[in-house]
Amino acid sequence: MKIYRLTFLLLSLLLTIPASAQEGVAWDDLPEDLQQILGPMQPQWDDLPPLRQERLQNGARRWQSLSPDQQGRVQDQFRNWIQRPPGQREVIRNRFERFQQMDPERQRAVRDRFERFRNLPEERQVELRRRFEEAQQRRQASPRGQQPQRPGAADRMPGPGRPGVRPQQTRPGR
DSSP states (O other): OHHHHHHHHHHHHHSOOOOOOSSOOOGGGSOHHHHHHTGGGHHHHTTSOHHHHHHHHHHHHHHHHSOHHHHHHHHHHHHHHHHSOHHHHHHHHHHHHHHHHSOHHHHHHHHHHHHHHHTSOHHHHHHHHHHHHHHHHHHHHSOTTOOOOOTTHHHHSOOTTSTTOOOOOOOTTO
8 A cells, every 4th residue: 555655646746737725734634535645745744835735635636536457557657767767767857848848739749659659569669769779879979069970871972082973974955
């Protein structure tokens, strides 16, 4: 039961829900079912800002509405989250913030691409992830503002003085 509470608490802290509460709620005024879910927060409850209290209460209500399967998935996702290194969590938070700042059309396009990716065979997903990571490493290794060229790309580009590439000749009258 503690893992359920812990999972809920951390997820609710990560989620942002607009709230307009001006005053907090005393622990004793919380319904018993919410007190049970929010039990680990009791010692500091009265010191929490009202907005945070409201978010935690909303998260507890959402938790109650989940089926056991959904609660299990949330717990798995939470375990996955806490096992990630802090730097990786920061990268994910930054990406989420960038996503939130996108216009709705762009968000839809990103979601569509992600859904297409999820529907690919696992081997293809692994290959695309590998290629993405390699491209990121190349970008990080290159001087700022310069895009690294793919190996061999310059050799395929037309131009004078390149082996196997002859300058175009124009015919008279053209």
